[in-house]
Structures are given as C-alpha cells and as structure tokens.
Amino acid sequence: MTPGPSLQHDPKYLDTQSPAPGVANLFRVEDVLNLARAHSLWPLTFGLACCAIELMAGGASRFDLDRFGFGVFRPSPRQADLMIVAGTISRKMVPCIKTLYDQMPAPKYVIALGGCATAGGPFKYPGQYGILEGIDKIIPVNVYVPGCPPRPEALIAGILELQKQIKSGNAKGVMSPAAVDDAQDARPAEYKNAMSRAEHRKLLLTPPTPAPAAPTQG
Amino acid sequence: MPLAETQEFLEKDPKKFGVGSEAVVSPDRIAEVARDYRKQNYFLECLTAVDFAECFEVVYHFNRWGASERTCVKILVPKDVNQAPSLASIYKSADWFEREIYDMFGIIFAGHPDLKRILLPESAEIFPLLKSFKGEPKGADVVQSLKLIEEDARGFGARLQGAGLEEAPTGDYYLNLGPQHPSTHGVLRVLLHLDGERVLSGEPIIGYSHRHHEKMMEIQNYLACWPNFGRMDYVGAMSYNFGYALLVEKAMGIRPSPRVEHIRVLTTELNRITSHLLWMGTFLLDLGAFTPFFYCFDDREQILDILEMATGERLTYDYFRFGGLDRDVPPELVPATKAFIPGFKKRLKDYHGLVTKNVIFEKRTRGLGVLTKDQALSYGVTGPALRACGVRADLRRDEPYSIYPALDFDIPTAKDGDVYSRYLVRMKEIEESLKIVSQILDKIPAGEIKTKTPKNVPRGEYYSAVEAARGVFSLYLVSDGSLNPYRLKARTPSFSNLSAIVEMLPGCLVSDVVAVLGSLDIVLPEIDR
Numbered sequence: 176m177t178p179g180p181s182l183q184h185d186p187k188y189l190d191t192q193s194p195a196p197g198v199a200n201l202f203r204v205e206d207v208l209n210l211a212r213a214h215s216l217w218p219l220t221f222g223l224a225c226c227a228i229e230l231m232a233g234g235a236s237r238f239d240l241d242r243f244g245f246g247v248f249r250p251s252p253r254q255a256d257l258m259i260v261a262g263t264i265s266r267k268m269v270p271c272i273k274t275l276y277d278q279m280p281a282p283k284y285v286i287a288l289g290g291c292a293t294a295g296g297p298f299k300y301p302g303q304y305g306i307l308e309g310i311d312k313i314i315p316v317n318v319y320v321p322g323c324p325p326r327p328e329a330l331i332a333g334i335l336e337l338q339k340q341i342k343s344g345n346a347k348g349v350m351s352p353a354a355v356d357d358a359q360d361a362r363p364a365e366y367k368n369a370m371s372r373a374e375h376r377k378l379l380l381t382p383p384t385p386a387p388a389a390p391t392q393g
Numbered sequence: 394m395p396l397a398e399t400q401e402f403l404e405k406d407p408k409k410f411g412v413g414s415e416a417v418v419s420p421d422r423i424a425e426v427a428r429d430y431r432k433q434n435y436f437l438e439c440l441t442a443v444d445f446a447e448c449f450e451v452v453y454h455f456n457r458w459g460a461s462e463r464t465c466v467k468i469l470v471p472k473d474v475n476q477a478p479s480l481a482s483i484y485k486s487a488d489w490f491e492r493e494i495y496d497m498f499g500i501i502f503a504g505h506p507d508l509k510r511i512l513l514p515e516s517a518e519i520f521p522l523l524k525s526f527k528g529e530p531k532g533a534d535v536v537q538s539l540k541l542i543e544e545d546a547r548g549f550g551a552r553l554q555g556a557g558l559e560e561a562p563t564g565d566y567y568l569n570l571g572p573q574h575p576s577t578h579g580v581l582r583v584l585l586h587l588d589g590e591r592v593l594s595g596e597p598i599i600g601y602s603h604r605h606h607e608k609m610m611e612i613q614n615y616l617a618c619w620p621n622f623g624r625m626d627y628v629g630a631m632s633y634n635f636g637y638a639l640l641v642e643k644a645m646g647i648r649p650s651p652r653v654e655h656i657r658v659l660t661t662e663l664n665r666i667t668s669h670l671l672w673m674g675t676f677l678l679d680l681g682a683f684t685p686f687f688y689c690f691d692d693r694e695q696i697l698d699i700l701e702m703a704t705g706e707r708l709t710y711d712y713f714r715f716g717g718l719d720r721d722v723p724p725e726l727v728p729a730t731k732a733f734i735p736g737f738k739k740r741l742k743d744y745h746g747l748v749t750k751n752v753i754f755e756k757r758t759r760g761l762g763v764l765t766k767d768q769a770l771s772y773g774v775t776g777p778a779l780r781a782c783g784v785r786a787d788l789r790r791d792e793p794y795s796i797y798p799a800l801d802f803d804i805p806t807a808k809d810g811d812v813y814s815r816y817l818v819r820m821k822e823i824e825e826s827l828k829i830v831s832q833i834l835d836k837i838p839a840g841e842i843k844t845k846t847p848k849n850v851p852r853g854e855y856y857s858a859v860e861a862a863r864g865v866f867s868l869y870l871v872s873d874g875s876l877n878p879y880r881l882k883a884r885t886p887s888f889s890n891l892s893a894i895v896e897m898l899p900g901c902l903v904s905d906v907v908a909v910l911g912s913l914d915i916v917l918p919e920i921d922r
Contacts, residue, residue, distance in 0.1 A: 222579060222580075224579070224602055224604075224624075224627070225624055225627040225708060228627060228708055229707070231690070232693075232694070232707075235674075235691075236687045237690070237694045250574075250575040262918075263604050265600070265602050265604065267512075267514045267600050267603065268572060268580055268601045270544070270545030273542050273545075275573055298604050298609070300612065300613075301528060302527065302529055303528070304519060304521050304529050304605060304608070305513075306605070307535070307538045308534050312534075313535075324627075324707075365613070365877070366527045366611075367611065367612075367877075368446075369444050372446065372447055372448060372469075373447065375445070375852070376401075379853060
C-alpha cells in the first residue's frame with residue numbers, strides 16, 4: 176500500500192483530490208482539522224459602522240452566507256472563531272475590540288472588512304484625533320476586504336480566501352508593519368485659525384459688493 | 394423678554410437662512426429666554442458652539458411643532474470666562490448638547506447636573522473643535538489606543554457611573570448592555586441599574602463610533618464633504634444628502650431644475666423605505682422573530698437594485714451635488730420601480746397580517762416604553778418617535794422643501810407613544826413613501842441635472858433642516874466665504890431621540906430594553922458623528 180500523497184505535505188490535496196487513490200489514505204491530523212475549521216467558521220455577531228449593514232445583508236436573503244457554511248453568527252466571542260471587523264474603529268472602542276479578540280478561543284481568524292478597518296478609510300486625514308487607522312495595529316489580520324463599504328460578494332470572496340489560507344495551514348495573520356513610535360509631525364496646513372467675530376459680523380452686515388460673476392461647473 | 398430689545402437683533406429671511414430671526418442675549422438672561430420659549434411649547438432643536446478669536450458663540454435654535462418658526466438665539470462667552478449657564482433644568486435635551494459642547498470646546502456649563510465627556514474617552518485631554526487644536530501627530534492613534542487598552546485593563550472605562558449605589562435598595566446591581574451586544578444596533582452601551590429582572594434606571598453611554606465628521610469637514614472643501622453625509626446615517630443617507638444640498642443651495646442662492654427635484658424626492662423616499670425595512674427586520678429580530686428579517690432584506694435588496702441603477706452605490710450614497718445630481722438616472726429605472734411596487738404592496742399586506750395583528754407581538758409591545766408629549770418636547774424628540782406620541786409634525790409638510798408641497802401624502806400618527814405605536818407609524822410611513830414614489834414616477838420632467846454654481850459659499854450663517862427617516866436632520870453652517878466651512882454642525886435626530894430613553898426604561902424588564910431600543914430606530918454613527 177502506497178502512502179497517501181498528503182505525506183508529501185500537499186495542502187491542496189484534501190480539497191482537490193477526492194476520492195483519493197489507494198485503499199487507506201493517511202493525512203496529517205492538522206490538515207484534517209484545518210479542513211474542518213475552514214468549512215465551519217463561526218463569525219462573531221459584531222458590527223461597528225456602515226460595513227456591518229453589508230455584513231447583515233451578506234447573512235440575509237439573496238447573499239446567504241449559509242451556503243458556504245459560515246452563516247452561524249454567534250453573539251458571544253467564546254463561541255466564535257472568526258471576527259469580521261466591520262466598520263470604523265474609534266479609539267474609544269479599541270479596548271472593547273481587543274477584549275473581544277482575547278476572549279475568542281484559538282485558532283481564531285480576523286477579516287478586516289472595508290477601508291476603515293483596513294487603514295482608516297475615508298476618515299483618515301492628517302492630524303485626525305478620533306479613529307485607529309487599521310485594526311491590524313492591535314490584532315493580527317488574515318484577510319483585508321477593500322471597499323467603502325464592500326459589497327456582500329466581496330465579503331464572500333474574503334471568506335473564501337480565508338478558507339484557502341486555513342486549508343493551507345498558513346492562517347497566522349499579520350500585524351501592521353507600521354512602527355508604533357513613528358511620531359513624526361505631519362500636520363497639514365489647512366487647519367484654520369480662529370477668525371475675529373467682530374470682523375465677521377462687520378463683513379456680514381455690510382451689503383456685499385457685487386462680485387465679478389465667474390460661475391463654474393459644480 | 395422681547396428678543397428685539399436685546400444686544401443684537403436681526404430679522405432674517407427664513408427661505409435663505411433657515412431662521413426667522415437671530416438675537417444675541419447676555420449669558421445671564423438665556424435661562425429666562427429659554428423658559429419663555431418652553432412655556433410657548435418651543436423645543437430646543439439644536440445647541441452648538443462656534444469658536445471665534447475673541448469669544449465663543451453658543452448658538453441655540455428653538456423651533457415648534459407644526460408650521461416651523463425657528464429662532465436663533467446666541468450668547469457670547471468670553472474666552473477668559475469660559476463658562477455659560479446650563480439649560481438642562483429647562484430642556485432635558487440641553488443635557489447632552491451641553492456635554493457635547495464641553496467635550497468638543499471645553500466650555501463649562503454652570504449648573505449642569507453631570508458635566509463630563511460624552512463622545513471622546515473619559516481620559517481624553519483634547520478639545521478638538523477648538524481652532525487652536527491643529528491635529529495630532531502621526532502615530533498618535535496607536536499610542537492612544539494602547540493607552541486606552543491599558544486603562545481598560547485597570548478598570549478605568551468600566552467605572553460605574555451610577556451615583557446612588559450606597560443608598561439603593563438591596564439586591565440591586567449594575568449591568569452593562571454593550572458596547573458589543575447584538576441588540577444595540579451598533580456600538581451603544583447602556584448602563585442598566587437593575588433590581589432582579591426589573592430596570593431601575595438606564596443610562597446610555599455613547600461615543601464608541603465617534604468619527605470626527607465635524608472637525609474633518611472644517612479642513613476639507615464643500616465638495617469633499619459629500620462622503621461624510623453618505624456615512625453619517627448610512628441607512629438613510631439620501632436624506633442627509635438632501636439636507637446638505639439644501640443648505641449650500643440656500644447659501645449660494647441657486648435652485649436645481651425640476652428634473653433634479655423629482656429625482657431627489659424619488660430616491661429619498663425609496664431610501665426611506667429601505668431604512669424602515671432594515672429597522673423592521675432588525676427590530677423584530679431583537680424581539681425573537683427571525684423570519685421577518687429575511688423578508689425585509691429580500692424587499693430591501695430589490696429597492697437597493699433600483700437605487701444602484703441611479704447612484705451606483707448600495708449603501709453610502711453620495712448622489713446629490715450642489716444644484717444637481719452626480720449623474721442622471723438611467724431610462725430603465727422607472728419601469729423597474731413600477732414593476733417592484735405591486736409585489737411590495739402585497740408583501741406589506743403580509744407584514745400586517747403576520748406582525749401587526751400578531752397577538753404575541755402586541756402583548757410584548759403595547760404599553761411598553763411610553764413617551765409622553767411633554768417628555769418628547771423636553772428631549773427634542775423628532776421623527777416617527779414623536780409622531781407616535783400623537784404629534785403631527787413632519788418637516789416635509791411643516792417647512793416644505795423641494796417638491797413636497799405639490800405631492801399628496803399623509804403624515805401618519807399614533808396616539809399611545811409606546812413601542813407598538815412607533816411600529817405602526819413606521820409601517821404607515823412606508824405606505825406613504827410608496828404613495829409619493831408612485832406619484833412621481835410618471836411625472837419626472839426632462840431637464841438638466843447640473844446647474845452652474847458659484848465657487849464659494851458666501852459669508853454668513855445658514856441653517857437647513859430636512860425630515861430624515863429618523864427625524865429632523867439639520868445643519869448649521871458658519872461660512873467665512875472661503876473654500877471650506879468655518880464650522881458645520883450636524884444636528885442628528887437619533888442623538889436627541891436616544892437621550893429620551895432614560896424616561897422609557899425604568900420599570901421595564903431586561904428583555905424589554907432591547908424592544909425599546911429597537912423601537913427608537915437608532916443608528917450609532919449618526920449619534921456619535
């Protein structure tokens with residue numbers, strides 16, 4: 176009896192070759208477990224902003240995440256192994272997200288859904304004070320899904336990509352390479368200074384001089 | 394006190410400025426003025442501040458239900474005094490507004506019951522909307538996030554905020570609902586004080602989705618602000634587009650063509666239906682009914698298809714432009730909408746049969762979370778939550794804008810002010826919106842979809858308000874004539890609506906809390922901005 180090809184450690188084997196040749200096939204336990212993990216992802220019911228609506232749409236009729244076996248949304252992090260970070264991460268929310276991630280049992284996976292969770296999205300501007308620019312700065316991320324918000328199809332593509340990662344035994348996730356002490360000053364010039372109220376009122380109440388009409392296409 | 398005798402008084406054209414008059418009173422008389430307005434059944438619609446070089450201007454907008462009669466009253470707070478009297482004892486809505494001003498500008502409100510940060514973390518050291526705040530250095534987000542995580546580990550963020558822990562009856566305890574909870578519709582935290590299963594009091598804690606819209610809009614030009622309005626209330630983004638378009642068009646003195654007006658109302662009303670459908674699905678999901686969620690999303694997806702034809706987007710619409718639209722609607726939009734309506738009408742009948750007349754649903758929601766008219770006035774509640782108290786107030790009728798005066802539609806009301814009434818009002822609103830849509834479909838005139846616009850918004854102070862899916866959405870703009878706003882305050886409906894929940898929660902069971910929360914139809918990023 177020839178040993179199963181998985182001994183040569185081909186991660187795609189389990190997915191592609193079925194039924195396998197030979198009377199009995201040998202696999203690494205880890206590969207079999209990963210196959211099971213990839214096809215029974217339980218996401219955490221967790222939404223932060225706009226993307227959460229598309230996440231809901233993904234789970235609802237028409238897109239129906241259940242088709243792929245990952246529609247079992249769990250409200251408790253202790254029962255979930257997939258965190259879909261859907262939305263803008265305000266700094267006030269950061270400790271809660273970190274706690275939720277820590278409460279999830281390993282092995283666990285993270286999908287950054289949308290621009291905000293990936294890198295700050297539209298709310299990133301020089302000198303911003305409210306958000307964290309990308310969830311990968313505090314927890315490791317497996318898959319980034321671009322979009323503002325991404326369509327449910329993009330979410331599905333993201334989860335399928337994650338499945339591939341898990342099956343290949345290579346789903347560690349990455350943290351942002353951005354160094355924490357990257358503290359160079361990068362303030363933009365557009366910040367306005369306070370104007371004088373008295374002058375504002377004066378200009379406001381004097382009848383406007385007829386400005387040269389130069390209409391532009393808006 | 395007659396306002397005309399105050400320091401500065403201006404009659405204004407409401408069509409252009411959104412307010413009928415504007416007065417500056419001395420800070421020690423503002424309480425007197427507010428009491429006067431309260432007696433005449435005005436509510437405090439908006440309260441904000443503007444940072445000038447020599448002083449702060451604290452701006453109050455009072456309005457009344459029915460035909461709008463908006464007045465703007467201002468007080469000047471010198472920078473070295475930095476203190477203004479609190480109106481929290483007169484208007485309950487002032488409580489949160491003043492906390493927000495304190496949070497953003499650092500102005501102290503004397504006599505406020507509990508002046509603390511509302512949107513930023515408690516340990517924040519900045520007052521971001523001050524003009525002297527020039528942004529944080531690069532990388533500060535990570536540094537501050539790590540600091541907050543560490544503080545949280547030490548129990549800083551979890552500190553109980555109820556004061557009467559010692560003298561409360563025995564057997565009571567505190568429970569945090571949220572910020573991560575499947576039924577809070579986002580990242581809301583409610584600190585519940587419970588006696589067994591019974592709620593003694595509940596305090597909403599917000600700010601977990603604060604996205605610095607207002608500071609951001611000060612440093613980008615008017616055109617670049619559009620995406621912010623698509624994302625403030627992403628469920629009903631079209632109304633927010635409408636509000637911003639009206640504001641700038643008023644200020645520039647331009648009017649869009651009839652074609653644009655018709656398409657705007659059509660898309661806004663379709664968006665209102667999707668908003669209500671999303672609310673209905675999630676609200677019933679909170680109550681334990683799983684199936685309606687799938688039905689509602691099925692209908693919603695069909696409307697999203699129609700809106701996608703027009704806008705190219707599914708959710709965060711940035712469709713309007715000043716004096717026009719981003720692009721014209723394709724010819725197949727009208728037939729697609731016509732094809733959608735009959736099936737949806739049939740579906741509505743199903744909803745009424747399955748939910749409205751459902752005994753379990755009725756028993757669960759009738760008499761729950763009651764809001765009285767007087768409380769609604771005091772908290773500045775607007776939208777369906779107000780109409781469920783029996784008040785016929787809707788800006789589409791009271792302060793008509795666009796082509797709404799020419800359209801035939803009703804303003805549904807209910808009389809009990811409870812969760813069931815709020816459900817009924819929204820269900821009837823879906824029907825009314827559908828009525829508006831069917832009226833417009835055959836009447837969209839041909840015409841240009843873009844208008845020539847001036848480059849700048851002229852110097853001045855402008856106010857505009859629209860009826861969004863959740864209530865009155867209004868904007869207050871201070872323009873210095875340059876390319877970007879000097880100050881742009883967004884008054885969002887759920888902010889005031891949610892503050893009223895402290896009156897509805899006492900006496901509920903824990904399971905009813907989610908029903909009350911759901912019935913208010915809150916969208917957290919709109920509250921936190």
